[in-house]
Amino acid sequence: MRPQGHMNIIHLDSKVSDEVRRNSLYEGHLFVFSPSASSLALCEFAREMIAEAFGGLDPLKAQYELPVEDYAKILSQLKPKFIHHPQSKAYIRGILEEHGCDPTKTYFDVPRMRTSTSDNYLTTGIAFAWHPHRDTWYSAPASQLNWWMPAFEIDANDGVAFHCRYWNEPVLNDSNRYNYYKWNQEHRGAATNYIKSDPRPLPRPLEPVELDSQIRPIVPVGGIILFSAAQLHSSVPNASGKTRFSIDFRTVHLDDLLARRGAPNIDSACTGTSLRDFLRATDYSRIADDVVALYSDGTETMGTLIYQPPQ
Numbered sequence: 585m586r587p588q589g590h591m592n593i594i595h596l597d598s599k600v601s602d603e604v605r606r607n608s609l610y611e612g613h614l615f616v617f618s619p620s621a622s623s624l625a626l627c628e629f630a631r632e633m634i635a636e637a638f639g640g641l642d643p644l645k646a647q648y649e650l651p652v653e654d655y656a657k658i659l660s661q662l663k664p665k666f667i668h669h670p671q672s673k674a675y676i677r678g679i680l681e682e683h684g685c686d687p688t689k690t691y692f693d694v695p696r697m698r699t700s701t702s703d704n705y706l707t708t709g710i711a712f713a714w715h716p717h718r719d720t721w722y723s724a725p726a727s728q729l730n731w732w733m734p735a736f737e738i739d740a741n742d743g744v745a746f747h748c749r750y751w752n753e754p755v756l757n758d759s760n761r762y763n764y765y766k767w768n769q770e771h772r773g774a775a776t777n778y779i780k781s782d783p784r785p786l787p788r789p790l791e792p793v794e795l796d797s798q799i800r801p802i803v804p805v806g807g808i809i810l811f812s813a814a815q816l817h818s819s820v821p822n823a824s825g826k827t828r829f830s831i832d833f834r835t836v837h838l839d840d841l842l843a844r845r846g847a848p849n850i851d852s853a854c855t856g857t858s859l860r861d862f863l864r865a866t867d868y869s870r871i872a873d874d875v876v877a878l879y880s881d882g883t884e885t886m887g888t889l890i891y892q893p894p895q
C-alpha cells in the first residue's frame with residue numbers, strides 16, 4: 585500500500601538557513617542550487633586534471649578511442665589524484681561557506697569524481713553505473729547529505745535520478761549483508777580490476793523498483809543537487825554519446841550527530857558507520873571518538889575502520 589501524503593518538493597536557490605534546510609532534507613526535500621564561485625572553481629580544477637589525464641584526447645569522447653583497459657587505467661590514476669588534492673578540499677570548504685554551512689560544525693568526506701561512460705562502454709568498477717540505492721544501505725549516517733554536481737554539461741539523457749516515492753516506502757534490499765569495516769577490508773582498492781563485470785556485493789533492491797516516475801534535475805556545470813543519503817537514487821544510464829564526469833561529496837553536521845537527528849530509517853539493515861571518514865571543514869580533523877561512539881553497534885572489530893578511496 586502506498587503511504588499517503590507523500591510530496592516531491594524541490595527548492596531552487598533557497599536562502600533558508602542551513603538548519604532549516606537540513607531538517608527539510610531529512611523530510612525528503614531536494615535542494616538545487618545555481619553554480620557558486622567555489623563550485624565553479626572545483627569543476628574547473630577537475631576539468632584541468634581530466635584534460636591532463638587524457639593527454640590530447642577529448643575527455644568526453646576518449647571512450648571511443650581507447651581500449652577499455654587503458655581507459656580504466658587512466659581513471660584509476662586520475663581519480664585518487666583529484667580526491668586527495670588539498671585544493672579539492674579547499675574548494676569544498678568554500679562551497680559549504682557559500683551555502684551557509686558552519687565550517688566549525690560541518691564535516692565532509694573527500695570529494696569523489698565519478699565517470700559515467702555512454703552506451704555501456706564501462707559500467708563496472710572504476711566507472712560503476714549505480715543501480716537504485718540509498719547511501720544509508722552502505723553505512724552512511726542518517727544525517728548524511730550528498731552534494732552532487734556535473735563537471736561538464738549534462739542533458740536529459742544523463743545525470744542522477746531520484747525515485748522519491750520511496751522516501752517513505754520501504755524497498756526490500758540486502759543491506760543486512762553489508763558491514764562497513766568488513767567492506768573496507770575486503771573490497772577497497774579493488775574497483776579498478778573490474779572491467780567486464782563487478783562481483784562486489786553492493787547492497788541492491790531485491791524487488792522491482794518503479795523507475796519511470798523519476799525526477800532528473802538538470803543543472804549547469806557547478807550547479808548543485810543536494811539530497812539526503814536516505815533518498816533512493818540511481819545513475820541515469822548514459823545514452824548521451826559522451827562521457828559524464830561528476831563530482832560529489834557528503835557532509836554531516838555535529839549538532840545533528842549529537843542529537844541523533846536525520847532521515848528516518850525505513851529499510852536499511854547494514855552495520856558499521858562511515859563517520860570516521862569525515863573531516864571538519866576548518867582543520868580537517870576527524871569526528872571525536874565519543875561522538876562516533878554514539879553510533880557504535882559493536883561491529884568495530886570486524887575490519888578496517890577508516891576507508892581509503894580506491895587507488
Ligand SMILES: [Fe+2]
Pocket residue numbers: 714717718719817
Ligand atoms: Fe549514492
